[in-house]
Amino acid sequence: GAVVSQHPSWVICKSGTSVKIECRSLDFQATTMFWYRQFPKQSLMLMATSNEGSKATYEQGVEKDKFLINHASLTLSTLTVTSAHPEDSSFYICSARDFREWNEQFFGPGTRLTVL
Amino acid sequence: AQKVTQAQTEISVVEKEDVTLDCVYETRDTTYYLFWYKQPPSGELVFLIRRNSFDEQNEISGRYSWNFQKSTSSFNFTITASQVVDSAVYFCALSDTFNTDKLIFGTGTRLQVFP
Numbered sequence: 001g002a003v004v005s006q007h008p009s010w011v012i013c014k015s016g017t018s019v020k021i022e023c024r025s026l027d028f029q030a031t032t033m034f035w036y037r038q039f040p041k042q043s044l045m046l047m048a049t050s051n052e053g054s055k056a057t058y059e060q061g062v063e064k065d066k067f068l069i070n071h072a073s074l075t076l077s078t079l080t081v082t083s084a085h086p087e088d089s090s091f092y093i094c095s096a097r098d099f100r101e102w103n104e105q106f107f108g109p110g111t112r113l114t115v116l
Numbered sequence: 117a118q119k120v121t122q123a124q125t126e127i128s129v130v131e132k133e134d135v136t137l138d139c140v141y142e143t144r145d146t147t148y149y150l151f152w153y154k155q156p157p158s159g160e161l162v163f164l165i166r167r168n169s170f171d172e173q174n175e176i177s178g179r180y181s182w183n184f185q186k187s188t189s190s191f192n193f194t195i196t197a198s199q200v201v202d203s204a205v206y207f208c209a210l211s212d213t214f215n216t217d218k219l220i221f222g223t224g225t226r227l228q229v230f231p
Binding site: 034041042043044045046049091093095104105106107108109110112 | 153158159160161163166207217218219221222223224226
C-alpha cells in the first residue's frame, strides 16, 4: 500500500510558540490530505481536509486561524499550530488519499504534540 | 446523522481465545463504506478492511473475519485464536461517499491479549 510519513514524530514546545507538522505522501501524489486529532484514549476527529492548490476545508468547531494548513505540492501538506497552548497537546494524524487505490486513505504514523 | 458505535471499551482475553469486536453504524445513505483499523501502541493506524454497502458477503483473512449485516447495521470483527500481537485499539469507521471523503470513527475498542 501507499506510504505516508509525518515529521516530527513528537514535539515538545513552550506555550505561545508555533509548531509545524509535515505530512508527506512518499510514493504517490495526493491532491487531498486529511488532518485528524486524537486525544488520549479517544477516537480520531477530523479537523480539516487539505486540498492541493486551494484553501483547506475545516470541520465545525476547528479554528482555522489557530490550525493553519498548507498543501503547496502534491506530496506535502503542513499543519501549523499557532500560539500553542497546553490544551492543544494531542496526537495529530494525517492521511492522504491515493487515487490508485480506489481513493483509499492511508495514514501517517502521527505526531505527538506536548505543549508545556 | 452518521454515527459509529463501538460499545465495548475494553476487552481482555487470554491467548488463543476467539474474540469479537462489535460495530454498529447509523447512516441515511444507501451507498457507504465501512472500515476497520488497528492502532497498536506505536500509534500508527493500520488498515484492515473496507466493505461497501452493496457487498454483504462475509470476509475471512487468515485469523481475521468480518460479519456485515445490513439488517442490523452491524459490521463485527472476529479474531480467531488471538495472539499477544493482536493487542491494540481497534476502530470501526464509516464513510458515505465513493471517494471515502470523510471518515467517521467509532470510539474504539482496546483489546488486550494476555499470554
